[in-house]
Structures are given as structure tokens and as C-alpha cells.
Amino acid sequence: MVNVSPPSSFAIDVPNALLGRARRGEAAAYEQLYRWFERPVYTLALRLTGQREEAQDILQDTMLKLFDRLSEFRGDSPFWGWLRQIAVNESLMQLRRRGRFLAEDEFDEADFAAPDLLLPPRAADAAILGQALGRLPGATRSVIWLYHAEGYTHEEIAAAMGKSVSFSKSQLARGTRRLRGLLHLDTEAMTHG
């Protein structure tokens, strides 16, 4: 299945001049970076952990790491991707701390068949979809979010989570099926591919 994702909310082009000012320790430049990425970082953390207070902590920790490590950013990839990876790592670390990571288990090939779910407008409503997403287990929700909303590949998800590619594929398929149930969708009418 080809994953054609809309652009990530992180995809903001940051001028090199602003990064240069931040590297020199200019507080106004750091503040600008914070303002631009506050909501993308917080939203990603909230989607992965499902907890507002944890997302608040992750926002803070991610920005602190940004400040501490900015000198390590080489500029050979977009800044937003580098920052997003910090936010993903912080969020997954939080899930790990809380013991909300699933153990690797046996996978059946049938587990990997993730139907390309089509939602009727009523199910795509932000409140309804957000609520259903929040009821998924943390690791499953993380895989679904990273794959669909952030455009990660299974290989990238596996690397970030310290799991196998099979784990990522399996979680995506199971999570998609579970979402369909939570959204009370008619299987036949709402899947294709």
C-alpha cells in the first residue's frame, strides 16, 4: 500500500538566518522557534501519549533539547524534521516509562493486511475521530499517527520504537481494524484497496 500523506504540521521552512541567531544564543530567535513549533510539538505529543499533562511535559523537554542541541544540527535535512524526531523520541520515551509499549509477539501474515480505511464525513469529525484515537493502546495509536499523519515508513517507525518492521505493520493493521470498530463503520462499504 502506498502511503500518500498530507504534509506534516511540522513542515515549516525555518530561515537559516534565524537558526544562526539562535545558535548565537539570541533569546528572541529561540522564542520565534518556540512560537512556530509549540502547537505541532504539543499536538504530536498529545496524539502519541493521549495525555495532556504528559504532552505539556514533552513540549517543554523537546524545546529544552532543541536549545541544548541546536549546535549539533548540521542542516543537511530540514530543521523541522530534526525537531520532529526529537519530539517523537521524547513522546515514545514517555510511553516506555509508563510501560505502555507492547511486547513483540508472534505475527500472522494476515495481521499485516491493513485496509485503506475510508471514513464517512460523520466519522471524520474531529471530536469523534480524536476520541476514537484516544481509546487505542499507546503503541498502536503511535504507529497509526506516525504512519498516516506524519508520513513515516514502517522502517522509520520500527527504528524509532526499537521494534521490528513486522511489529509496525501488525500494529497498523490491528489499529485500523479497531478504529473501524470504535467508529461503528460498515466494513464492506468503508474499505477498499
Next chain:
Amino acid sequence: MVDERFPEPGIPLGAALAGLPLESPERSAWPMLAERLRPARRRARWPYAMAASVLALLLLPHGLPTSTSDHVLSSSGVAATGRVELAALMSESARLERLLAATSDGGASSATTAALSLEFEDRLHALDAELAAAGDPEQQLALWQRRVQLLRDVAAVETSRHYLAAEGRSLDVALVAAY
């Protein structure tokens, strides 16, 4: 009611997820981040540390006024009230920094105060390095308590210096007498 002859169009799950609105945090993290950035920019301006508690007791019988109650600085359980305590500590830290910025002479009054200044800076930077690495909320709280206590000590010395100067005495002499 949906007309079954014209089924609803479907929205791919990925597009629906990516289309969810961005969420906003309940409080901005910027004030705390700005606070963390501040010491690095001002390190060369702060004088004094060490011996502060002794001086405060000797010269200021009632000590410095503080807005943080004693229980905040105890090391009791953190869980429920930890965030409130942390916010109070950060606030007091910022207030003490403002006080120091207003009263400090940059360590220029004597060799003793310059030496104390270096000692204070070293301690503060060591604390900030620990804070940057601390992930555990209890550990963070303990470090912020130490940071506030350090700033209080420095503020006590600084206030003592002004107090002594008003009486025509010297901080160096007072330190020698105290030890």
C-alpha cells in the same frame, strides 16, 4: 437521513487524521524556557556565593523575605503538588535573579567578592547542567529547590554588602570575622 442511492463520499483515514486541528497547550512553556536561557547570558555579571547563610544569620536576623513557604523547600512527596511547587520555585528564582541584577556590582568591589562570584557561577552552571539532564519530575523539583536556595544565599550576601556599606563597614572584614 442518508439517501442510500447516493452513498456518502469516503475520506481516507490518513487525510482525516492529518486534517485534525492542531491542539494548544493549556499553558505556554516559554516563560520557563526563557528562564533557562537567562543564566547563560548573564553569568559574567553575578557576584558572590559561599558563606551566605552564615552572613545572613549574622547580619540579617530575620533573613531575606521569601514568598515560598518552608514546606515547598522540604523534600517531601512531589506527586500531586509537584507542579505547583515547581512553578513557585521558578517564580522565586526569577524574582531573585531580578533582585541580583538590580543590586549587584559585578564582583568589582573586592577580590573576595570576585572569587565568590566565580564560585557561585560554577555552582549555578553545574546545577543547570543537571537540570538539563534531569528527566524525573522529583529530581527536577529537587534541583530547582537547590537553585533557589543558591540564589537566596547569593542575594543574602549581596544584601549584606549593601547593609554593611551603609554602616561604613566592609564585607571582607565581616567574612573574616564570621569564619
